[in-house]
Amino acid sequence: MSIRGGLRFILLSEIVFPFVLLILGVTLGLLQVLQRAGIIKSTSYLGIEYYQGLTLHGTINAIVFTTFIIVAFSNAMVMFSLKRSLKPGVQWVSWLLMVGGTLMAAYAMLTGKANVLYTFYPPLIAHWTFYVGVVLLVVGSLVPFFFDWIPNYIAWRRENPTGRFPLPVLGVFVTFILWFIIVIPVSIEILFQLLPLSLGWVEEINPLLARTLFWFFGHPLVYFWLLPAYIMLYSILPKLVGGKLYSDPAARLALLLFLVFSVPVGLHHQYTEGGLSAGWKLWHAFLTFMVALPSFITAFTVAASLEHGARQRGGKGLFAWWAKLPYFSREGDQWLFSYFIAGLLLFLFGGITGIVNASYNLNLAVHNTSWVVGHFHTTVGGLVTLAFLGISLYMMAKLRGVEVKAKGLAVAAPYLWLIGMMVFEVAMSVAAFYGFPRRTAAGASYIDPASPLYHPEWYFWAHLSAGGGAIAVLGFVAYLVSFLGTLFARPVREPVVEFPMAEALHDEPVPLLSNLRPWLTVSILLIAFSYTYPIYESMTKGITAKSPAYNDRLPVPLKQTQTEASAEIPR
């Protein structure tokens, strides 16, 4: 489909804008591994403090970059699948909200007014611009869904009364229904607790309730990141290897199971806190195991699709066909394969370590240790990031009407990232057995042989993780060369929105798997059942006192520092 004018600008900038920020985000990641290992001793570098940098790293990489790319990809995919243009008016509103919100939050973080990390747990409190910025970004990301894609789908349906719900559009709709559901609790947290506290409209808030509302959002958030990657695995990846999607119904079933199980699982981030009953934590643990099922189905479907493709390319034997996949191919669109396969290999470890995290009492061994950091750099920092990097480069080249430049580097990038992140993951996982904490500027204390807090057993692993991180950054640099080369190349053809789309091998229509309503109903009932009591408990029995606001500088409530002269308070 051809595209031009404002719409083309919007889609392009939804890719380029977060990239500019991602360059900062990845640079900060490099600083973090160096600071955690004590290779950089100071907790402040280039004018950015460790925890300020970590807030930027988490927020930019995991919230801003992901959200922008998901919106850009979904915009393009819905447009391409339904063959209907988008509405520039709606897109501009969405764009302004998202860009404006991001700039507000960036202002707060860059000026050190929001050193609260991307989970912003109260009673540590940030400047109000941080919260408003996050809300605007999130609201902006929902605008196209309600005012562009749903109307387009209804119009498409009218013209195709018997046509099947296109698989990628079903995927996008599941993703954004999920997103809409979980934005509600986090908006309640921000608008009724954090923002009023930040502005001084209220004196105190309930920090336990805030955490419960946050994780109501925070875990399903990972499926918001993951599902677009799965959509790519189902609809694009099989085509790249010259095959077909093994099973269309299985892909739909997986997407719909995510709709049912992915929200009522947030207590698995709260296993280690008092104030919530163990029985409900175990229930959320059970549902977390259930939400692993659609990922298992996806693993099977993807592997079967790859096998089918490899056999079309002459692959033989039980395992020998693996050798026939286009790992290093630079032909046509096949360079994109490297991003998916490297991401999938990382995700294998992400899945296994994730099951460990979910395992209730086993979580006691890993909660808030470096294990968790290793885990999510193979999930969101692995499959999700690589799929998004790949698809961004792909879409950007099409939107500009150019060939991808420096394809060799573009193909090398995901493998460097894979190697680097694997080393990082192993180092962080092993260090965790000895208790290496996350979210800690360890180089200034635990990894410093001169410090009384020195922990020699973490020293080697912290350094190994720095090595891994550096290799991953090298991969990012390789990618960036190709990305910038493509961005500034001279156009050679019409700008288009286009994806390589695979057909399905097994394709019998199952009406239940194209109808969102029953699944959504079950989902809402399950959420209501699983969260009513924990929220009630967070507001009553679980907590005995509310908390005033603090900032990251002083061990006394903010109010007190503002009324007394802050110089008089001992540090």
Add this chain to the structure above:
Amino acid sequence: MDRFEKNAIVLALALLFFFFGLVVYAAKALQIEVPTCLTGVNPFQEGRVIVLDEGAKRYQVNLLARMWNFEPYEIRLPAGAKVDLYLTSRDVVHGLRINYTNVNLMAIPGTVSYARVRFDKPGVYSIVCHEYCGINHHLMAGKIIVE
């Protein structure tokens, strides 16, 4: 759906139920439990060690987390001590893990987290704050010395 697909789904479910079964077994039979909602324990304002029964080596430790240290900072216990550990925070959210034990708790102001732990082996068990709690978070540590 074809046969292979059905098999894959059944196998995946069987694996997940098996894992979950192990988790429940560890919780119920081996008593490796996560903290639960305590009612009737009020957050305390100071940390201390209370000897419950010297002969039976039973202790209660009220550990108070605050920006940026633990009270008490250093705890001495005899080998074999059975400890009821209560943790709360006086200001923001903190957390701790006691190395080489199953103790891993969050300290949330207004709530009390609880764990039971036995220290059989003599040695130094380091404690570090593992939840970001402000600018000096990486300096917030403590230890338990078992002799």
